[in-house]
Amino acid sequence: MRMRNLLLAGAAVMVTVLTAGTATASGTSLDRTKPPADSLRALAAGINLRIGTAVTPFELDNPAYAQITGDQFDSVTPGNEMKWETVERVQGVYDWSAADRLVTFAQQHGQLVRGHTLVWHNQLPGWLTSGVADGSIDNDELRALLRKHVIDEVTHFKGKIWQWDVANEFFANSWDAHPLPSGINGDNFWVSHLGEGILADVFRWAREADPKALLVYNDYNIGGEDGTNAKADAVYAWAKNLLAQGVPIDVIGNQGHLDTQYGFSGPRLTAALSRYASLGVKVAITEADVRTFVDNATEQVPTSNLALFAQPYEYVQMLRSCLEVKECISFTVWGFGDANSWVPGWFTGEGYACIYDVNLNPKPAFTDLQHELMLAGKGAPQRHGR
Numbered sequence: 001m002r003m004r005n006l007l008l009a010g011a012a013v014m015v016t017v018l019t020a021g022t023a024t025a026s027g028t029s030l031d032r033t034k035p036p037a038d039s040l041r042a043l044a045a046g047i048n049l050r051i052g053t054a055v056t057p058f059e060l061d062n063p064a065y066a067q068i069t070g071d072q073f074d075s076v077t078p079g080n081e082m083k084w085e086t087v088e089r090v091q092g093v094y095d096w097s098a099a100d101r102l103v104t105f106a107q108q109h110g111q112l113v114r115g116h117t118l119v120w121h122n123q124l125p126g127w128l129t130s131g132v133a134d135g136s137i138d139n140d141e142l143r144a145l146l147r148k149h150v151i152d153e154v155t156h157f158k159g160k161i162w163q164w165d166v167a168n169e170f171f172a173n174s175w176d177a178h179p180l181p182s183g184i185n186g187d188n189f190w191v192s193h194l195g196e197g198i199l200a201d202v203f204r205w206a207r208e209a210d211p212k213a214l215l216v217y218n219d220y221n222i223g224g225e226d227g228t229n230a231k232a233d234a235v236y237a238w239a240k241n242l243l244a245q246g247v248p249i250d251v252i253g254n255q256g257h258l259d260t261q262y263g264f265s266g267p268r269l270t271a272a273l274s275r276y277a278s279l280g281v282k283v284a285i286t287e288a289d290v291r292t293f294v295d296n297a298t299e300q301v302p303t304s305n306l307a308l309f310a311q312p313y314e315y316v317q318m319l320r321s322c323l324e325v326k327e328c329i330s331f332t333v334w335g336f337g338d339a340n341s342w343v344p345g346w347f348t349g350e351g352y353a354c355i356y357d358v359n360l361n362p363k364p365a366f367t368d369l370q371h372e373l374m375l376a377g378k379g380a381p382q383r384h385g386r
């Protein structure tokens with residue numbers, strides 16, 4: 001109880017200090033073409049970095065949510081609305097409506113769009129997975145369906161996507177890899193049916209359909225967040241090999257889902273990002289959040305007071321790694337408000353993972369990111385001399 005009071009008091013102070021950055025403050029509508037000077041996007045603009053967020057398009061009906069999305073971020077990623085399950089729930093019938101809505105919002109607010117995601121083992125349409133399971137879709141047909149999906153989706157959004165998360169989560173976790181090092185997960189739905197070579201194909205198909213979009217390989221724990229470099233080593237070796245073959249990979253995206261119970265090493269993340277960049281690609285933090293244990297999934301009050309320090313600290317460390325590597329083009333949070341976060345639904349007992357609280361008030365993590373960006377913009381060493 002004491003903790004909650006402390007937290008609420010903190011939030012109240014924050015609202016007063018950061019009125020320009022919140023939706024609730026003045027009640028007057030801000031000029032959308034001029035984000036507040038202390039907004040994350042404005043602070044990052046001068047240092048050639050985009051600050052992004054995952055967005056749930058229907059939440060844009062909530063004016064407070066829409067205002068923060070427009071004011072604070074200059075890149076948006078649909079949380080689910082470009083996934084195969086959503087865009088082709090019924091075979092042969094495309095529904096782009098939710099994603100189109102977000103693209104339009106982005107265009108109206110001077111934002112770039114990160115497309116997410118073309119090829120993943122999760123959130124596939126039921127007709128596809130059941131067809132494969134019952135044998136009615138054989139591997140040749142599966143490959144043809146995948147090619148059509150990639151080309152049709154990239155073509156639909158052609159010219160409107162800044163970065164495409166082409167392939168998502170293909171590598172084995174370091175704790176599953178026996179022996180080390182890690183490698184492409186042979187049990188992955190796509191790899192088990194179509195072989196590892198499918199990854200090179202999907203990047204080529206995407207490039208063919210939209211030559212201007214930056215093509216991303218996206219994964220988690222590929223910045224040594226799990227305390228080993230096993231997965232990072234594997235992704236680095238794979239990317240190096242494919243790039244040498246001319247496969248069009250432009251960006252390595254590190255998701256950045258952290259948890260205060262594990263901690264992580266900022267310098268290790270910086271080193272991993274630098275090493276990818278040494279291959280001639282860009283890098284990005286694509287899905288940052290920092291979860292911790294909470295009292296319940298609704299209020300999401302941390303159960304440890306240490307978390308109140310660890311959570312913003314880890315956000316800043318992650319941003320700093322991105323700032324330290326000049327090839328890091330975007331820092332994206334996986335949703336900005338705790339009420340809308342995927343964490344409580346996926347990690348039992350955890351939450352408080354975002355930079356705004358359940359009532360869309362900015363948390364210490366938000367202010368700390370602001371401060372870090374402000375320092376970088378004023379010439380703090382991390383963004384310079386490289």
Ligand code: XIL
Binds near residue numbers: 079080168255
């Ligand atoms: C999550 C969404 O946020 C949830 O709404 C959905 O139920 C499951 O997927 N890595 C990814 C994202 O690449 O697509 C996931 O998004 C979170 C983990």
